[in-house]
Amino acid sequence: xxxxxxxxxxxxxxxxxxxxxxxxxxxxxxxxYLVPHWAAGFFRVGEDGELEVTPEGAEGPSASLFExxxxxxxxxxxxxxxxxxxxxxxxxxxxxxxxxRRAIKKYHYNASYQGLFPVKVNQRRMVVETVARAGKPFxxxxxxxxxxxxxxxxxxxxxxxxxxxxxxxKDDDFIRLALMGKKLGRNVVxxxxxFAELGRxxxxxxxxxxxxxxxxRYKLKTKGSGAWEESGGEAAKFGFTTPEIIKAVDMLAxxxxxxxxxxxHSHIGSQVTDIRRIKQAVREIAQTYxxxxxxxxxxxxxxxxxxLAVDYDGSKTAFYASANxxxxxxxxxxxYVTKEICDGHGEPHPILVTESGRAVTAYHSVLVLEVIDTIxxxxxxxxxxxxxxxxxxxxxxxxARSISAKNYREVYHDAFANKDTVQNLYDLGLISLRDxxxxxxxxxxxxxxxxxxALELDYPADELEDLQKMLADKLVCNFSLxxxxxxxxxxxxxxxxxxxxxxNERPTREATLVDITCDSDGKIDRFIDTHDVRNTLPxxxxxxxxxxxxxxxxxxxxxxxxxxxxxxxxxxxxxxxxVDEHGYEIERxxxxxxxxxxxxxxxxxxxxxxxxxxxxxxxxxxxTPAEKGAFMELYARELVGYTYLED
Numbered sequence: 314x315x316x317x318x319x320x321x322x323x324x325x326x327x328x329x330x331x332x333x334x335x336x337x338x339x340x341x342x343x344x345x346y347l348v349p350h351w352a353a354g355f356f357r358v359g360e361d362g363e364l365e366v367t368p369e370g371a372e373g374p375s376a377s378l379f380e381x382x383x384x385x386x387x388x389x390x391x392x393x394x395x396x397x398x399x400x401x402x403x404x405x406x407x408x409x410x411x412x413x414r415r416a417i418k419k420y421h422y423n424a425s426y427q428g429l430f431p432v433k434v435n436q437r438r439m440v441v442e443t444v445a446r447a448g449k450p451f452x453x454x455x456x457x458x459x460x461x462x463x464x465x466x467x468x469x470x471x472x473x474x475x476x477x478x479x480x481x482x483k484d485d486d487f488i489r490l491a492l493m494g495k496k497l498g499r500n501v502v503x504x505x506x507x508f509a510e511l512g513r514x515x516x517x518x519x520x521x522x523x524x525x526x527x528x529x530r531y532k533l534k535t536k537g538s539g540a541w542e543e544s545g546g547e548a549a550k551f552g553f554t555t556p557e558i559i560k561a562v563d564m565l566a567x568x569x570x571x572x573x574x575x576x577x578h579s580h581i582g583s584q585v586t587d588i589r590r591i592k593q594a595v596r597e598i599a600q601t602y603x604x605x606x607x608x609x610x611x612x613x614x615x616x617x618x619x620x621l622a623v624d625y626d627g628s629k630t631a632f633y634a635s636a637n638x639x640x641x642x643x644x645x646x647x648x649y650v651t652k653e654i655c656d657g658h659g660e661p662h663p664i665l666v667t668e669s670g671r672a673v674t675a676y677h678s679v680l681v682l683e684v685i686d687t688i689x690x691x692x693x694x695x696x697x698x699x700x701x702x703x704x705x706x707x708x709x710x711x712x713a714r715s716i717s718a719k720n721y722r723e724v725y726h727d728a729f730a731n732k733d734t735v736q737n738l739y740d741l742g743l744i745s746l747r748d749x750x751x752x753x754x755x756x757x758x759x760x761x762x763x764x765x766x767a768l769e770l771d772y773p774a775d776e777l778e779d780l781q782k783m784l785a786d787k788l789v790c791n792f793s794l795x796x797x798x799x800x801x802x803x804x805x806x807x808x809x810x811x812x813x814x815x816x817n818e819r820p821t822r823e824a825t826l827v828d829i830t831c832d833s834d835g836k837i838d839r840f841i842d843t844h845d846v847r848n849t850l851p852x853x854x855x856x857x858x859x860x861x862x863x864x865x866x867x868x869x870x871x872x873x874x875x876x877x878x879x880x881x882x883x884x885x886x887x888x889x890x891x892v893d894e895h896g897y898e899i900e901r902x903x904x905x906x907x908x909x910x911x912x913x914x915x916x917x918x919x920x921x922x923x924x925x926x927x928x929x930x931x932x933x934x935x936x937t938p939a940e941k942g943a944f945m946e947l948y949a950r951e952l953v954g955y956t957y958l959e960d
Contacts, residue, residue: 342816345851347843350627351809355401355676356866362817364864366679368400368892376897379813381890382681382862390902391955392683393792395868395887397439399900401677402869403447406430409621409669410451412644422648424662429478431456431619432466434670434870439889439901444673445469454500456480456668460487467494476614476666477501478528478576480551483510488517496523502576502614504528506551511561515568528576528616529553529561531601533594551580558601562608574610576666577602580618584671587631588638591620592646599654606660615663617647621672625807625867626841634807634841640672671870678873680797680865680885681813685958686789687855688827691750692757703748705731705738709755716759721766728759760784782838782848786824788855790863791958793882794828794835798865799875802834807841810850813862820851826863829958830880883911883956909952919952 339358343349348356348364357375359365365375378396385394413426430444432455445455454476457463466477467490477499479491488503488510495501503525505511511527518525532552553561565571579598585591595617602615621643622636631637638646647665655662698710709731716724735752738744764780800806810826825848828835840847855861876884883906891898909919926948930941 337817337819339817341819345820346811346816347627347809347841348811350629350843351624351841351867353676355398355404358816360817362815364811364813364816366396366398366401366890366892368398368404370404374892374894374896376890376892377813378679378681378864379862381888381897381899382813383860384899385888385902386860388902390886390888391905391957391959392681392862393790393797393885393957394681394905395797395873395885396679396681397869397887397889398677398679398892399439399443399889400891402440402443402674405673405676406444406447406451406453408640409644409667409673410448410453412640413648413665415641416644416648419645420648420652422652422662422665424664425452426644426665426667427452427454427474427476427614429454429456429476429616429666429668430673431458431480431668431670432462433458433874435674435873436462436465437873439887440674440677440869440873441465441469445471448472448475452476454478460484460490463487463490463494467497467499471499473498474500478504478578478616478666478668480504480506480530480578482506483513485513485517488513489521492518492521492523492525495525496521500526502526502528504530504576504578504616505553505561506530508553508557508561511564515565515570524570525573526575527565527570527573528578528614529558529574530578530580531555531558531598533579533581533597555601558605559608562605562610566609571609572611574605574612576614576616577605577612577663578616578618580668581620583619584622584633584636585620586622586633586636588636588642588646591638591643592650595647595650596654599651602663603655603658603660607658613664614666615651616666616668619668619670621667621669623671623675623867623870625809626843627809628843674869675867676869678869678887680792680868680872682790682792682826682863682865684788684855684861684863685791685829687824688787688789690757690784690786692754692761694754696751696754696758699747699751702751703735703738703744705734705744706748706752706755709752709759713755713758713762716762716766718766718769721763725759725763728756732756757784779848781823782825784823785849786822786852787827787836788824788852788863790826790828792828792885793830793879793957794837795830795832795879796876796882797885798837798868798872799877800871801837803875805839807839807846808868809841809866810837811864811866812852813864815853815861818853820853822852822854823849824852825849830882832879878911878914881908881911881915881956883907885957886955905955905957907953908956911956912952923949923952 339360342358348358354370355367357365363377363379365377367373367375409428432441449472452472452474455466456478457466458481463479491501491503503514514525530552532554581594602612605612624636625634628635712724712728735749739749760780761784794802826837838848840850886905887903888899889901891900927945930944
């Protein structure tokens, strides 16, 4: 789109008319990219037009993300890079625990809250250790879903009362490792996901000589909302049915182990967008808790599972990328509903447990991408009509000259029809490649003029909605969508994306993003909006020789652990950044994976590859000795190089 065409955000506002543009400010940029709506106070646009991180909130110290990236580049660190802010992780852990403390005090709840962080959300060492450290004063625990996760959790410095919950399907060694952790003095709860695990736990506990703490996952009838709605309800993968719960209670009572039932667990799903579904689920599980108590099971933990959503698009709705409630509302509803049901049955208030992983980790990391090229639709250059042009091409020139506010729809329809005619003529060999190219360029010129004229009207025609996307640039970014943003490809997740600089300049282009994989799915063409889903992102004109960075936000949950090596692009580098009143410090930089490390995952050995290539080079009759040496040097260098494009 040419520079004088306003962004699509303007086109969506009823009554918009193209007027003389006023100076573009930091506040305008915040509204363009919806920063205050999704940032939770951790990011803002500075008056100098650079995006800032504020890990301690709006009143705390800040740092320019652009400056941080430039410093990394000056140190020779390549892009893409993941910026991690441990202070944001700490702030989210504190915010979650304090929200429940306030709710407990407000409703005079007679028990405490002890949350769990499910490490499956992000097992990176910096994340787990920071969460454990920040959560220790609150007896905040960790949840393992596999033997490997339990192994790393047992090594963490936790409060003695912190719960270590062992979820997921288990073999004998998983159960044995968990029960040994209990024998070592850790507050380990073994959650039974299916009835067959109960006999194993009883048998291994007797072998080891330890009394287990058992959790029973109840299969909720209530289903969540959003992209993971099907993970809950009666068809859920995990959980006991009510007949199985009764059977388990009877079996434990017969074995003299009824007192080992310490936790009732439930899980409505991830990213539950509608608070009404959450309250319905809490009511169901709380009723089950009081019924278990009446059967003689001394349940003291009520685990309400995960589901606390992140408002990725800032719309505050039940849309799958949003949430129609706040953290405070979430905590208050869980506390109030549980108290109401327990009081109604005369049962003690349980210690409340949640497994909120996404809401804790999402905000702490920012994926930084560099735009390395721009692919633009044809037709921006001025064309001169050749004398020997085909009649259809001549008609296109006339349409381009005659378009106006009164006839733009008719002209566009005629141009669209001509474009199809040209394609048919070309397929029949009746029009030259040069004429076809001219017709296509003219069609795009007419489309641009059509969009510009439409945006000047109060109510643009609905049929022109796709023009914005058709005319958008494609910004080529040096990254792999499948490695760094796998949920964008797999489940159409949307993340906020914002330029890191020039935010005091009006964005004059619209764009979609493409990665450097040779896969057509490696693109981003859905962007956040408070009222809809945008097909394009407002961006600035790319200036030759000047870096243009995009930040992808709220990427701290699942993206690190789900990333794949498609096209053998490996894990990217990451910088751990701390901000204080004196500025910022890059505490640690972890290099991205080298090519040979990624290749080895596929079963190859780098020395064998090098030997095979060297044999090929030596046998070559076409390369000079100098060329052979230079090639082997290049090959060896690439084996230990970054898998992404470098300058």
